[in-house]
Amino acid sequence: MSLSDSRPGTLCTMAPPSGPLSPLKKLQSWGKPNQAKKITPTETERCIESLIAVFQKYAGREITNSRNTLSKTEFLAFMNAELPSFTQNQEPGVLDRMMKKLDLNSDGQLTFDEFLNLIGGLAEACHASFTRAQPVKKI
Ligand SMILES: [Ca+2]
Numbered sequence: 001m002s003l004s005d006s007r008p009g010t011l012c013t014m015a016p017p018s019g020p021l022s023p024l025k026k027l028q029s030w031g032k033p034n035q036a037k038k039i040t041p042t043e044t045e046r047c048i049e050s051l052i053a054v055f056q057k058y059a060g061r062e063i064t065n066s067r068n069t070l071s072k073t074e075f076l077a078f079m080n081a082e083l084p085s086f087t088q089n090q091e092p093g094v095l096d097r098m099m100k101k102l103d104l105n106s107d108g109q110l111t112f113d114e115f116l117n118l119i120g121g122l123a124e125a126c127h128a129s130f131t132r133a134q135p136v137k138k139i
Contacts, residue, residue, distance in 0.1 A: 054082060055115055069109035075099050083122070 041049065058070055058078040065071045070078065079087050079095055087095065100106075102114050110118075 055112055069111050071109060072099050075110055
């Protein structure tokens with residue numbers, strides 16, 4: 001898997017989700033109902049919210065499938081729309097093999113936990129690529 005041609009920072013620059021489905025906002029405002037509007041989410045919190053929101057967006061596409069898991073069709077839609085710089089450079093069958101590898105219990109569905117393994121693997125590959133690209137400073 002190579003992400004060397006992917007754009008740095010794109011994984012965490014999506015707009016944060018809004019509306020009543022923001023669990024971090026609920027968490028932040030827990031016990032502080034009057035201060036909820038004053039709290040600004042951190043970058044890390046926005047990234048977590050974005051991951052949850054994008055998972056829910058694609059998991060909820062097929063009305064015949066669970067809203068809490070990604071079917072293979074939903075997974076392919078996610079990969080092609082959200083990670084085009086990765087998917088466009090892959091050989092045929094790579095996404096099918098990725099789905100099988102990520103689907104740890106082989107039920108044909110990706111739970112959020114299984115989905116996070118994909119995100120973790122991509123983040124790890126991006127991090128390795130970025131650290132290789134940075135010259136070592138000698139003092
Ligand atoms: Ca599964």
